[in-house]
Amino acid sequence: MALLNAVSRAWRRTSLRTQLVTITSGLLLLTLVVTTFVSASLFRQELERNMDSELASNAQTLANYFYALRDDLPSDEEDSGPTYAELQAISRFYGWLLDDEGQPIPNLNLRTANSETADVPQIPRLTPQEASEIRYQAFEVPGTQPNSRGFRMMAVDLQHQEETVVIALPLDNLETSVERASFLVATIGLLATLGASVMAYSLVTRAFRPLLQVEKTAAAIAEGDFSQRVRTSSPPETEIGRLAAALNTMLEHIEEAFAEKAASEEKMRRFIQDASHELRTPLVTIRGFSELYRQGGLGENPEVVGTAMGRIESEATRLGQLVEDMLTLARLDEQRALENKPLDLNIIAHETVMDMTVNAPDREVKVIGLAGGSPAPAPVMGDEGRIRQIVTNLVTNALRYTPEGTPIELAVGTDSLVEGKQESVLEVRDHGEGIEPEDAQKIFERFYRADNSRQRETGGTGLGLAICAAIAAQHGGSVRHSETPGGGATMTLRLPLDQEAAAADEEHEVDLTEEELEQFRSAALGSRE
Structure with a gap:
């Protein structure tokens, strides 16, 4: 579990480009394994079919060869003994002639002279009746040596005699051919996968180039430059094109929002400054005349005092009107119903x-x-x-x-x-x-x-x-x-x-x-x- 968690964390830390190439390469390797296995199986079946065809076509020739050795060919097959070419053809086969009890007939065999040291097929005990049930059906039998790769064998019952001919070929060549073919397919597939992975990495890098531009644009925006836009050569109907268009629209809205915010803040600062100045002017007048009156500077002249009180009243009225107007604007800004x-x-x-x-x-x-x-x-x-x-x-x-x-x-x-x-x-x-x-x-x-x-x-x-x-x-x-x-x-x-x-x-x-x-x-x- 700890190993899986570590692998999962490492996978999440890798870039999207690396993940895509890794997944693509993994799928290619899986396809290669399946292709190699299927190709080897089909190739082996084809070789076995060819081998079975050779066994079937040479079984009667091998039987005639055994009859010629025994010199008791049937009367209607006296002139049907194997020719020299046929003898040359059957020389690569292993063969026996079995009696009616399934026992090998002495001296009627082919390529078994050194059976003690050479790898030869293990002969099944087949009666003519049992052989007729599997007539021309090939099967595999083990060899006599520990490192033997087995043999492909076929048993054919003879119609004129109560005997069975057994013919076999070694599987060495077949297995070697299958292994070589599998090796070639796997090697070529691995080279193709490696080349495809390199091409995939290059293509993905090229395809992700607009995303790198998006990343750079986002970094510039994070630093405060809202004038940046995503520029791509991809057509607008593609995923990258639609992404760039959506991001640019979003950036325009963000830039407008920040501009409106900045303008609103600047407007508010000016409003506060202007309001402070406008409020300070009548307050200074009111305060000045109030201090002058308190300190006795107006004297006891009713006319002077009345004038001062009039100025205080007018400035207070103006101050009240200013405050009322500001409250009205504040209510309007709230967009009340x-x-x-x-x-x-x-x-x-x-x-x-x-x-x-x-x-x-x-x-x-x-x-x-x-x-x-x-x-x-x-x-x-x-x-x-x-x-x-x-x-x-x-x-x-x-x-x-x-x-x-x-x-x-x-x-x-x-x-x-x-x-x-x-x-x-x-x-x-x-x-x-x-x-x-x-x-x-x-x-x-x-x-x-x-x-x-x-x-x-x-x-x-x-x-x-x-x-x-x-x-x-x-x-x-x-x-x-x-x-x-x-x-x-x-x-x-x-x-x-x-x-x-x-x-x-x-x-x-x-x-x-x-x-x-x-x-x-x-x-x-x-x-x-």
């Missing part, structure tokens, strides 16, 4: 305008159609609170980053960028300074601010547009920037159209009229005065 229900962007746009008439009564904010006419229904399925947050953020940005008195339009309707795919669209168009092209590509990044009028003094956190883009993406839509004709910026919200509501052709009524909105605006302006 949305509370979807049927909505209409047209209604949301009108309600937003109503809010703006109260919050910014000095601004002209109105709802129009995408082409400039009347607004059209824009049904969607979504989370009402989240979608309202998008519209509010976009309108708030338009108010915050444009000069006072400039108008703002909310264009609503349906549109199709891809043939056969309708979308509900809400555009927030301002007529301010617009956004520089280099800034427009980054405004949806977290904590990004443009360098012109969009500074911290406006009160923004730099997260509003990032929140809008994240919410839209969660609804299967998008928020994009474009230039407003004549100057300004247009923020376009696109969401998948609610097909059921659109098919029902429902028109949601907007309760507020222009007169009512004007009344809200006038009341708000009057309260401010």
